[in-house]
Amino acid sequence: MRYPGGKNHVYQALINLIPEHDRWVEAFAGSAAVSRHLARRHAEAWVLELDQEQAARLRRELPGHRVLHADAFRFLREHAPSWGPETVVFVDPPYPLRDRRDGRRRYRHELTDAQHEELAELLHATRARVLVCGHPWGLYPRLYRSWHRHELAVVLRSGGPGVECVWTNYADPWPLHDYRYWGADKRVRQDLRRQVARHLARFGDMNRHVRTAVLRALTDAYSLGGDRRLDLDRQAASPAPARRRAPCTRAS
Numbered sequence: 621m622r623y624p625g626g627k628n629h630v631y632q633a634l635i636n637l638i639p640e641h642d643r644w645v646e647a648f649a650g651s652a653a654v655s656r657h658l659a660r661r662h663a664e665a666w667v668l669e670l671d672q673e674q675a676a677r678l679r680r681e682l683p684g685h686r687v688l689h690a691d692a693f694r695f696l697r698e699h700a701p702s703w704g705p706e707t708v709v710f711v712d713p714p715y716p717l718r719d720r721r722d723g724r725r726r727y728r729h730e731l732t733d734a735q736h737e738e739l740a741e742l743l744h745a746t747r748a749r750v751l752v753c754g755h756p757w758g759l760y761p762r763l764y765r766s767w768h769r770h771e772l773a774v775v776l777r778s779g780g781p782g783v784e785c786v787w788t789n790y791a792d793p794w795p796l797h798d799y800r801y802w803g804a805d806k807r808v809r810q811d812l813r814r815q816v817a818r819h820l821a822r823f824g825d826m827n828r829h830v831r832t833a834v835l836r837a838l839t840d841a842y843s844l845g846g847d848r849r850l851d852l853d854r855q856a857a858s859p860a861p862a863r864r865r866a867p868c869t870r871a872s
């Protein structure tokens with residue numbers, strides 16, 4: 621059954637905005653569509669849901685996650701001040717009631733405007749990397765106006781085209797935590813998978829000393845920071861450097 625406000629229709633596009641991290645926190649979990657699909661490459665994954673029944677369901681369905689039946693505000697007030705960029709917080713709260721097309725309540729626990737304001741204060745104060753979902757109209761564009769705004773193309777329940785927004789407090793989600801959904805469409809994703817498989821096969825055929833020497837050289841040149849250094853070297857050497865293309869963030 622589709623969870624109200626669930627992100628099952630856009631989880632690929634959201635995962636393409638998530639940088640590499642050690643600690644993952646999904647603060648208003650609902651059906652936790654993003655946590656369900658995100659690669660488990662992190663050391664810790666916290667999932668918070670205030671609805672008791674839903675939290676119990678998530679506990680059964682998300683092994684390996686620390687699912688808490690908890691108030692996200694309490695948890696964020698306590699922990700967010702000590703987090704740094706090793707933590708990514710994904711926030712998909714109930715949208716403000718006054719900004720809903722039909723104005724209907726959908727959850728046992730909704731947020732007041734004052735709570736949306738408090739949430740924005742907590743998220744602006746943390747050094748963790750944060751993604752917040754919301755409508756492109758109403759309260760959220762104002763609360764997160766200084767952040768980076770990403771638009772996700774969605775199909776509305778009516779069948780027509782729509783847009784959902786995600787605001788991030790960082791510009792360039794690189795390197796990504798999970799590359800399985802990277803690319804504008806299936807063809808690009810398939811091409812990436814093929815390239816990875818081809819390189820793996822080539823490395824598998826190498827003498828182990830040759831493989832280690834090549835890996836070391838690649839790590840020196842392209843590991844985090846090294847890649848940027850190379851870009852700077854190239855810019856210094858060339859009057860018209862090639863620009864790197866940003867990864868696509870559209871829902872497919």
Ligand SMILES: C[S@@+](CC[C@H](N)C(=O)[O-])C[C@H]1O[C@@H](n2cnc3c(N)ncnc32)[C@H](O)[C@@H]1O
Nearest residue numbers: 625626627648650651652653670691692712714
């Ligand atoms: C928009 S839904 C999240 C949908 C989710 N992203 C998904 O993929 O299904 C918002 C959720 O926040 C929960 N919630 C409301 N207030 C909360 C609070 N103070 N702390 C934690 N969860 C809360 C609601 O019960 C609801 O399940």
